[in-house]
Amino acid sequence: MSNRVVVVGADAAGMSAASQAKRLDPSLEVVALDRGAYASYSACGIPYWVAGDVDDVDTLIARTPEEHRRRGIDLRLHHEVMELDTAAGEVRVRDLERGEDYSLGYDSLVLATGATPRRPDVEGIDAPGVFGVQTLGDGAAILEHLRTRDPKRAVVLGGGYIGVEMAEAMVRRGLQVTVVDRSPQPMSTLDPDMGALVRTAMCGLGIEVRTSTVVRSVETGADGWVRAVVTDDGEIPADLVVLGTGVRPGTDLARDAGLPLGHFGGLYTDLQMRVPGADGVWAAGDCVESLDLVSGKRMHAALGTHANKQGRTAGTNIGGGYATFPGVVGTAVSKVCTLQIARTGLREFECDAVGFRWFAVHVESTTAAGYHPEAEDVTVKLLAEQRTGRLLGAQIVGGDGAAKRIDACAVALWNRMTVEEMTALDLGYAPPFSPVWDPVLIAARKAADRLRTS
Known part of the structure; x- marks a missing residue:
């Protein structure tokens, strides 16, 4: 019987690992599981899809499910992994379309569970009209909201990469935009003096930027949809709210299974992307922490570049080759208009x-x-x-x-x-x-x- 590789998460890291392992060892049985409707897509392209630079969602998909299956990967979408049993070497899976649960054994397990948006712990944050920007489904929901409800005012919570990119997208869609950030300046990935340059440019584009501001609640109207964001600096009218408050590693499954997590809540791995203390378990992408080669400390860097490299590294080792992922130096680029x-x-x-x-x-x-x-x-x-x-x-x-x-x-x-x-x-x-x-x-x-x- 061939060895079975089970991959949890079918985006950049997961499908890079699956594809590379299968390429190096065609005898492997590779099963990839994802609760969503898409695989191998560019989440980084969502703001540009919303802005109108990308006309068709299909252009954000690097490889279709059918292409993966033709290459011998058993890709199962709408299948959510509910539990890991590393001692028994199996995962508990729910087929979301059929409502059925089943167990699936593995010889190698790749955790590529990505990251989840940070949601401010305030009343109303889950109201209709509040959107994350993590999956293609999120992008489709925002576009549907723009089409059907014709919003005029958008509030973006957070002034990081996603925040400024979505602020631009909303401006280009003709909305009045306010960005709310707890930090002294937008783009806190920069020093404040450089962030001030970003703020000046955003204001010049007509974006209202409120920094050092804390969100207290999201208010809804009589129809149940968002109508305003309440901050310690007053109430901001809103027909649409975008969460640009960053992400955290999606490691709930790993934590529940007792796998080692780092300071930022991401999975700890060695240079080959193996999870220490768990035989046959590998991890890659936004759910792991990486070594910062400048500081020597661990960091969480949720970027598609790292995810693809880490997934390829894991897949190479699973497929019988040898590869390492040495770390990162924290490089990132973005734009606002x-x-x-x-x-x-x-x-x-x-x-x-x-x-x-x-x-x-x-x-x-x-x-x-x-x-x-x-x-x-x-x-x-x-x-x-x-x-x-x-x-x-x-x-x-x-x-x-x-x-x-x-x-x-x-x-x-x-x-x-x-x-x-x-x-x-x-x-x-x-x-x-x-x-x-x-x-x-x-x-x-x-x-x-x-x-x-x-």
Whole structure:
């Protein structure tokens, strides 16, 4: 009898693991289970679908269920795993369409249960008209609400990546938009001084931004639908509320099974994505914690890039190969309308928390040669370690062409480069793409000069 691999969760991490294991060892019986209606889709594309950049939901699906099944994977949608029994090597499954439960044994188990939206613990948060942005079903529900109820006012709770992207989507749909965030500035993945640049740009787009503001309740009207968000700064009328308050690892099943969880509630794994102390159990994607290669601490980074890599790593090892996932440096990019936002590495408070002595430099430059008609303003911030000059973090905010410059900084972080070494990087140059001195190089040179004179 062939070995059976059971995968719980059929999106990026889960189906990467399933596909890679089956590819390397075709004799494996691979069963993938998901309670939803879709598999292998881009959740990151939902804000752009809602905004209208993506016309058809099918374009967000990387591989259809039929394609997976043709490749020998037994993909079962609308099947929810209710319980894990790692001692017996089986999972308890509910067929949601038939209302039937059954047990399924495994030789290898891959937990790819993703993440769930954080929902403020306030009255009315589950009212009709309040939407998460986690699944294609969520995106479809928002579009249906826009179509059938013609809302005029949207309130977005949270000013992180999803929050600013959904704020843009609502603006482009013609709604009056207010963003409410507990933090001093939006995009708390940046330092507050860089977040202030994002706030200025959002306000310039007509988005009302209320920071350092706590939500008290969500109020409904006589029809039962949302009508307002009540904060400690007053009541905000709302016909639609979007949850952009971040996510937490979806590890309820793992916790109930007694599997090891980290500080952020994500599953703990080794470099091969195995779950320690649980024979044959692997985990990948938004439900796990990853090693931050800059701080040396564990972190929760819910990104499709990591999920695909981690899933492929698990699948390679299950399929008889060898692979490791060494960790992350915390690279992410986003945008709100024409403003691009990027970061990698540590923020100021994170440097303090792990004991680095650091300094920061800022430079203002342009994304192209200053005389070129497509040149846009860009601000670059670098954080470096005192004495050694090792790069610790980078943040970039600017116009078209700004965000992907963060990749050079991410590579420098990955290789533990100093700002002095960065000054000699051979980056691409032509007037439509960069000044003679790229903004990243200008920032590195400024940091190196400061290091020499300190």
